[in-house]
Amino acid sequence: MCSTTTGNSDLGLTDKNSACTCSTDAHGHTDTASVASTAPTVDYLVAGMTCSHCVASVTEELEALDGVEAVSVELNAGGTSKVTVSSATPLDADAVRAAIDEAGYSLVTA
Structure with missing residues (x-):
């Protein structure tokens, strides 16, 4: 599971992407089984x-x-x-x- 960060975190990481797609299918639908x-x-x-x-x-x-x-x-x-x-x-x-x-x-x- 991933999360997006729009600012600095404790690790100094930033995510400049508009959205995380690791739990979406080819059509952009969220796979709730992998999220919840x-x-x-x-x-x-x-x-x-x-x-x-x-x-x-x-x-x-x-x-x-x-x-x-x-x-x-x-x-x-x-x-x-x-x-x-x-x-x-x-x-x-x-x-x-x-x-x-x-x-x-x-x-x-x-």
């Missing part, structure tokens, strides 16, 4: 992450779980970071906790 995901998405709170290495460690451990399709992290250095996991099927909470523990961080529970 039906995977369950769950947010987790993780304590102890401080940098991009921490993010990479947590992401790697979570992506190793069966069914995980995507992981994204909103880093709150030194605080509680939001980790969003999309998966083909619901994930076992103990498996998620174990993956985060294996990376060296703590799952925050309410």
Whole structure:
């Protein structure tokens, strides 16, 4: 999936094209199957992450779980970071906790 950016992003990239065509067919119709995901998405709170290495460690451990399709992290250095996991099927909470523990961080529970 792609996105277009009309200004500078954190990576310093700009898109001067008028539109992204990666999810359109030969007739210009949007392929909604490739744009919208039906995977369950769950947010987790993780304590102890401080940098991009921490993010990479947590992401790697979570992506190793069966069914995980995507992981994204909103880093709150030194605080509680939001980790969003999309998966083909619901994930076992103990498996998620174990993956985060294996990376060296703590799952925050309410």
